[in-house]
Amino acid sequence: EAQVTQNPRYLITVTGKKLTVTCSQNMNHEYMSWYRQDPGLGLRQIYYSMNVEVTDKGDVPEGYKVSRKEKRNFPLILESPSPNQTSLYFCASSFRGPTNEKLFFGSGTQLSVL
């Protein structure tokens, strides 16, 4: 089954404790991206990757890191989480293509930073 797998689904942590949210897709997609969703703000792009070893900042990259060492994986790293990073996070992927490629989303990760 074609899917984007995000883990964990829920995560509660404390300020400053490094964490990684994993994202994996099995559709051979070149394009992968991370979003955070906050009430009233919609989805905002954190980072995206056009292919292996090619990443770029989205609109809200501060406090986050990513890496794309393999085509299927695109982990999101919070090196020193803070309470303002409490949010619902989505990973998404698609073929690189022109602009007609729809995104396939993971199930989301609800993160709480205490």
Add this chain to the structure above:
Amino acid sequence: AQKITQTQPGMFVQEKEAVTLDCTYDTSDPSYGLFWYKQPSSGEMIFLIYQGSYDQQNATEGRYSLNFQKARKSANLVISASQLGDSAMYFCAMRAFSGGYQKVTFGTGTKLQVIP
């Protein structure tokens, strides 16, 4: 810079009636794609419909249609014959190139509630 604006934070519609969700966009790129996604209370993101900037006809997918007015930079979603299961958040999104890279930008969403 790319921008998507959804000016309706929340809307109500009577069951079986049609409803229009507004979306305006801004981009300097002549080639772009416009998308609508649905997010029910369970949280998953569901793709509904796509419109390309060069498409001459408005996109339709079942009960969903996209009213694309390029000159006005609007891409409104029309849901016909609303059903209770249509109650959800709806996001408009745009995919376009920016400085050689391809970005996807979302609006703030519209929460639709269908009343029996």
